Amino acid sequence: MRKAIAKTGVVRALGAMSGTSLDGVDVAVVETDGLTIVGFGPSGYQAYSDVERGVLRAGLGHWHGAEVEAAAEVVEAKHIAALGGFEDIDLVGFHGQTLAHAPRQQGTLQVGNGAALAEALELPVVWDFRSDDVSMGGEGAPLAPFFHFACAKYIKATGPICFLNLGGVGNLTYVDPRLDSPEAPGALLAFDTGPANAPINDLLQARLGLAFDKDGGVASSGEVETGALELFLAEPYFARMPPKSLDRNDFAEMIDLVTELSDADATATLTAMCAASVAQGMEHCPEPPAVVLVTGGGRHNPVLMQMLAVSLDCPVKPVEAVGLDGDMLEAQAFGFLAVRVARGLATSCPGSTGVRACVGGGVISVPGTD
Numbered sequence: 001m002r003k004a005i006a007k008t009g010v011v012r013a014l015g016a017m018s019g020t021s022l023d024g025v026d027v028a029v030v031e032t033d034g035l036t037i038v039g040f041g042p043s044g045y046q047a048y049s050d051v052e053r054g055v056l057r058a059g060l061g062h063w064h065g066a067e068v069e070a071a072a073e074v075v076e077a078k079h080i081a082a083l084g085g086f087e088d089i090d091l092v093g094f095h096g097q098t099l100a101h102a103p104r105q106q107g108t109l110q111v112g113n114g115a116a117l118a119e120a121l122e123l124p125v126v127w128d129f130r131s132d133d134v135s136m137g138g139e140g141a142p143l144a145p146f147f148h149f150a151c152a153k154y155i156k157a158t159g160p161i162c163f164l165n166l167g168g169v170g171n172l173t174y175v176d177p178r179l180d181s182p183e184a185p186g187a188l189l190a191f192d193t194g195p196a197n198a199p200i201n202d203l204l205q206a207r208l209g210l211a212f213d214k215d216g217g218v219a220s221s222g223e224v225e226t227g228a229l230e231l232f233l234a235e236p237y238f239a240r241m242p243p244k245s246l247d248r249n250d251f252a253e254m255i256d257l258v259t260e261l262s263d264a265d266a267t268a269t270l271t272a273m274c275a276a277s278v279a280q281g282m283e284h285c286p287e288p289p290a291v292v293l294v295t296g297g298g299r300h301n302p303v304l305m306q307m308l309a310v311s312l313d314c315p316v317k318p319v320e321a322v323g324l325d326g327d328m329l330e331a332q333a334f335g336f337l338a339v340r341v342a343r344g345l346a347t348s349c350p351g352s353t354g355v356r357a358c359v360g361g362g363v364i365s366v367p368g369t370d
């Protein structure tokens with residue numbers, strides 16, 4: 001059934017995210033008016049096959065051409081499979097798959113056509129969330145911070161807290177929930193901390209044919225090579241003031257720093273590099289947060305969580321400690337942002353992406369209107 005998007009009130013949005021680790025598509029329902037979170041609904045996941053992942057990998061770093069078109073086809077088909085079968089959905093928030101991100105040069109590219117999805121799903125689809133922010137001088141990422149602000153209110157936080165997403169890339173959001181709106185100066189500071197799981201996955205795939213370091217099993221028996229860690233931290237990116245963002249493969253050459261090390265030592269060192277870049281990033285927080293709430297797949301890695309606990313000056317907990325779902329937070333974020341776009345609300349601000357002024361990015365495709 002085709003529906004128009006209600007202008008006010010709480011709606012049920014279905015968000016979808018295909019992240020930088022290329023594992024699959026997360027989808028999740030959020031109930032919201034675009035300002036506050038009322039509740040969360042069911043979620044789902046569709047994994048990419050090895051062949052599909054290969055097609056996506058081949059598209060990384062490309063801006064156009066056959067590799068990009070092939071990746072877009074995989075992304076659209078997987079999303080149509082993942083987004084079907086949910087009941088009473090008012091609109092879909094479709095992030096797509098980032099293939100390339102260079103906001104000050106070519107821009108940012110998320111593949112998958114939201115208009116095609118709208119026709120296939122017979123639902124309004126909000127998509128292309130990052131382009132407007134980039135064209136107004138912003139980094140185009142991270143975009144979850146406006147949702148993190150609503151999450152901080154939802155969990156009734158009374159002072160500053162941080163959300164740390166450890167996916168392929170790491171990103172940190174400092175939230176001050178004492179302010180009324182995410183757009184208020186000082187309410188948000190956000191940026192990509194550095195590479196997170198992507199280099200660990202890439203190393204283990206190349207050396208041992210493993211997709212990732214399950215439960216930190218390889219890193220746990222290794223020693224951190226401090227010389228390599230220091231060289232990594234000397235990268236100019238870490239000294240740059242936020243907001244700032246990364247492409248998945250911006251640090252691909254960091255694997256060269258651990259080439260000579262054993263599998264265990266190399267994995268332990270890459271894991272320590274992730275933790276150390278977060279610790280360095282935390283120094284940008286205007287006030288010490290009460291807690292760092294960790295979301296994304298990295299929170300399942302006990303070696304990484306222990307390294308974070310040792311190197312940060314505040315408690316570090318998975319977001320489940322406050323009743324949120326760390327596997328679905330990004331999908332929920334794009335459902336929430338879709339409602340904000342449909343209501344004409346901002347999705348980023350100078351503190352979250354460095355954009356000149358608050359902006360509401362995103363394109364709305366309504367089925368049957370093209």
Ligand SMILES: Nc1ncnc2c1ncn2[C@@H]1O[C@H](COP(=O)(O)OP(=O)(O)OP(=O)(O)O)[C@@H](O)[C@H]1O
Nearest residue numbers: 019020021167168169197212214215296297300301
């Ligand atoms: N049990 C586990 N032990 C260790 N690492 C894990 C575990 N589960 C997941 N991971 C890591 O988390 C990654 C997936 O994280 P996530 O789904 O948050 O990434 P993403 O959303 O694709 O990335 P991004 O947030 O950068 O877009 C896996 O590729 C793996 O490296």
Ligand SMILES: CC(=O)N[C@H]1[C@@H]2OC[C@@H](O2)[C@@H](O)[C@@H]1O[C@H](C)C(=O)O
Nearest residue numbers: 020098101141142143144169171330
């Ligand atoms: C360009 C792009 O897709 N960036 C992603 C990526 O994955 C993590 C990090 O780098 C973050 O900046 C962003 O995703 C999250 C969901 C965001 O926009 O908040």
